[in-house]
Amino acid sequence: MKNGIRLAALGGVILTGALALSACGSDDNANVDPSAAPADGNCVEATVNAAGSSAQKNAIDEWIKNYTANCAGAVLNYNPSGSGAGIEAFNGKQASFAGSDSALKPEEATAAQTRCAGNTALNLPMVVGPVAVAYNLEGVDGLQLSPVTLAKIFAGEIKKWNDPAIAADNPDAKLPDEAITTVHRADESGTTDNFTKYLTAVAPDVWKFEGGKVWTAPGGQGGTKSDGVTTLIKQSKGAIGYVEMSYAENAALSTVKVQNGAGEFTELTAESASKTIAGAEVTGTGNDLALKIDYATKTPGAYPIVLVTYEIACEKGLTGPEGEFVKSFLTYTASDAGQAALEGLGYAPLPQEIITKVRASVEAIAVS
16 A cells, blocks of 8 residues: 555535544544554545445544544545435545445446446445434333334324334333324435335335335425434434434434344344344445345344445546545455444444455455
8 A cells, every 4th residue: 555645635526514524633643542543554645535324424433533543644524415415426526435325226336337437336335334213202111113013103004102003012011192203314315225125125015115215105204314313303202213323322312122033122232233234145246245134134133124334436447546545444444443443333343254355345446
């Protein structure tokens, strides 16, 4: 990896709302765990823009803090604009790589191939983001929901918390005669894409709405980005919504124990989410590592609602310091130190068999 390369600010590139990360540089270095930083020599001094998933924002912030602590002059502006906006920015050459909670759709992959000068854009799993079903219901702890009950709630078929279906899932709970307010993402979101994929897979007789990054079911309240959903749940009595685990933890929200394919009501933890990812199938070819998640997993102890956050990057086609920076940064995020830095941030570790493949794919990125 080359050292000491400096890239001038990308001419004409403006990312609205881009996160100013200079504060994550030397000023914060006193808080950096040396074991979580990249090894000496594995850095590139440059300024690069990236955009996308807000679910991985906390991970990116931590990685930037650690990376820049060991690489003065390296600046990454990450705009957590959402997965859809991030892919648009990447394909429009406004971002050097994108964060996305879903692998590229065929039409997105075609556009990405053009962006990468005719080469493949890789889906690189980098962060496991367990999706919490968070709720605000006074006096009810440890709420349990089966897949069908959960689907009926978000489909608007179950409207009160003391509905017999919820009571059947929670025989020991005292449920109030209170209206349910569902909360979903108002913007295009990979979290929505994964949550609706889960509902489609496990409750097809109930959940018949169109999937994708846009919420299409009627009713409920929409919140913008993960922060907006979290705020709505926290402020609304009787609310239930879906949000990436780290946001639920940071807001101290109660989370639902979701029934998996083995019939267990499973608490959301990093470990229980990782068990589901371990059973994912790699559907990409070559160095592309798009994954297919088994949402009906029967693995004992597995929490079934998870998303994999990818970094979308050109396998070939990036040049000079920009390309060197992307490869260097992703080499760090996939390293033992990079993955260890996510502990305590509400993410689950990538299973060893997957992270090994990710490292090989990052190594294969060719910069001209």
